[in-house]
Amino acid sequence: MSTAHVLLGLLAGGPLHGYELKRAHDQRLPQAKPVAFGQVYATLGRLQRDGLVVTAGQAQEGGPERTAFQVTDAGRQRLDEWLAEIEPPAPFVSSTLFAKVAVAVLVDGAQRARDYLVAQRAAHMGRLRELTAIKTDPASPLGDVLAADFAILHLDADLQWVSNTLERVADLHREVQP
Amino acid sequence: MTILRARGVVKSYGPTPALRGVTIDVAEGEILAVTGPSGCGKSTLLHCLAGILRPDAGEVSYGEHRLDTWSERMRARLRRTEFGVLFQFGQLVTELTAAENVALPLLLAGTGRREARTAAVGWLDRLGVADLADTRPGEMSGGQQQRCAVARALVTEPRVLFADEPTGALDSRTSEQLLGELVRVARDQRTTVLLVTHDVQVAAYADREVALRDGAVDASGLGLTAVQGRHGR
Ligand SMILES: Nc1ncnc2c1ncn2[C@@H]1O[C@H](COP(=O)(O)OP(=O)(O)O)[C@@H](O)[C@H]1O
Ligand SMILES: [Mg+2]
Numbered sequence: 226m227s228t229a230h231v232l233l234g235l236l237a238g239g240p241l242h243g244y245e246l247k248r249a250h251d252q253r254l255p256q257a258k259p260v261a262f263g264q265v266y267a268t269l270g271r272l273q274r275d276g277l278v279v280t281a282g283q284a285q286e287g288g289p290e291r292t293a294f295q296v297t298d299a300g301r302q303r304l305d306e307w308l309a310e311i312e313p314p315a316p317f318v319s320s321t322l323f324a325k326v327a328v329a330v331l332v333d334g335a336q337r338a339r340d341y342l343v344a345q346r347a348a349h350m351g352r353l354r355e356l357t358a359i360k361t362d363p364a365s366p367l368g369d370v371l372a373a374d375f376a377i378l379h380l381d382a383d384l385q386w387v388s389n390t391l392e393r394v395a396d397l398h399r400e401v402q403p
Numbered sequence: 404m405t406i407l408r409a410r411g412v413v414k415s416y417g418p419t420p421a422l423r424g425v426t427i428d429v430a431e432g433e434i435l436a437v438t439g440p441s442g443c444g445k446s447t448l449l450h451c452l453a454g455i456l457r458p459d460a461g462e463v464s465y466g467e468h469r470l471d472t473w474s475e476r477m478r479a480r481l482r483r484t485e486f487g488v489l490f491q492f493g494q495l496v497t498e499l500t501a502a503e504n505v506a507l508p509l510l511l512a513g514t515g516r517r518e519a520r521t522a523a524v525g526w527l528d529r530l531g532v533a534d535l536a537d538t539r540p541g542e543m544s545g546g547q548q549q550r551c552a553v554a555r556a557l558v559t560e561p562r563v564l565f566a567d568e569p570t571g572a573l574d575s576r577t578s579e580q581l582l583g584e585l586v587r588v589a590r591d592q593r594t595t596v597l598l599v600t601h602d603v604q605v606a607a608y609a610d611r612e613v614a615l616r617d618g619a620v621d622a623s624g625l626g627l628t629a630v631q632g633r634h635g636r
Binding site: 356385 | 579582583586587603604606607608609610612
């Protein structure tokens with residue numbers, strides 16, 4: 226999963242400073258590992274270097290001065306590209322799928338997440354079909370069949386999650402509405 | 404070429420709406436999965452397309468024929484000659500042997516006894532259960548019974564096979580073997596298959612998927628996956 230894209234997505238709602246960004250990440254993506262504070266700053270540094278975020282003045286809330294960051298047009302464009310990109314339908318991509326859904330809902334609302342899930346589901350189904358063809362081909366060596374089986378069972382689990390999430394995206398949107 | 408077509412098909416059971424205007428096309432030779440959660444109308448759609456149920460509104464066509472305008476008698480004849488059906492279980496006559504069960508559709512169509520028996524045993528052999536020809540269903544495993552049921556559904560060499568959760572009562576390994584066999588035979592025979600299932604792993608045996616939800620084709624496009632046509636003919 227790309228932490229840089231997730232942070233961009235979190236910033237798309239408005240400028241945040243590094244610590245707020247870490248908190249937003251851990252709160253929005255409870256399934257993911259908490260992001261280390263150092264990683265947030267390192268990532269922000271790279272995003273700034275690439276022109277995807279800029280500093281948005283100093284914020285002072287009674288404490289020390291902290292630098293807030295905001296997304297540039299180029300950053301927003303990069304984010305849109307990421308949200309439109311379908312993940313390769315391999316097992317164990319579920320954390321990335323979840324991150325994309327969460328960010329899509331946050332940035333653009335339920336329909337964006339639904340569009341993504343529908344496209345991702347199609348890719349998963351396509352892969353499931355290929356694997357099923359391998360499994361049912363009498364010429365396939367048993368090793369290939371068992372490997373296909375492993376992937377099929379994991380894709381099936383992902384697909385069930387995609388279907389359930391499609392049903393519930395609107396609720397998720399309501400939950401993250403400010 | 405489209406072999407089966409539903410246009411705005413509506414069907415209710417008393418006050419319960421089962422289909423709320425379903426439109427789908429099934430191409431000749433394709434294996435189409437109809438998916439969706441329990442109660443979404445899959446079986447009702449299959450029954451309408453197979454001419455078993457008559458829709459309350461909308462059109463059902465088989466080739467050039469408007470089945471929704473046909474009498475039950477004409478539809479029954481069409482089903483005997485052009486269609487095969489396969490259900491979850493319970494379609495074999497318990498008093499008859501496997502060969503007699505498989506021969507039954509041919510006998511009903513007027514084929515002579517000896518010829519029907521030969522064809523039946525041939526189909527049992529093709530499904531890998533020729534040794535069960537003289538066995539009654541009660542002495543067979545669920546998987547063996549379903550293989551006989553497949554043989555029975557295909558013995559008339561129908562142009563369309565309607566299969567409603569055909570592996571719903573089988574364990575996953577037996578289900579895989581049966582589906583693999585079913586798909587292989589259907590492709591060899593160029594039989595169009597309508598495969599109703601709630602299970603994505605079963606749907607993955609098909610060329611294409613149409614998802615139903617609450618009696619309608621899922622508007623979000625869920626499941627309307629592009630055909631990576633393995634049935635390229
Ligand atoms: N014979 C029947 N009498 C009354 N209601 C029925 C009958 N068959 C199906 N239904 C209802 O119609 C709806 C669709 O059922 P069905 O086509 O069997 O769905 P599926 O095959 O997807 O589970 C459900 O609400 C079901 O309860
Ligand atoms: Mg059903």
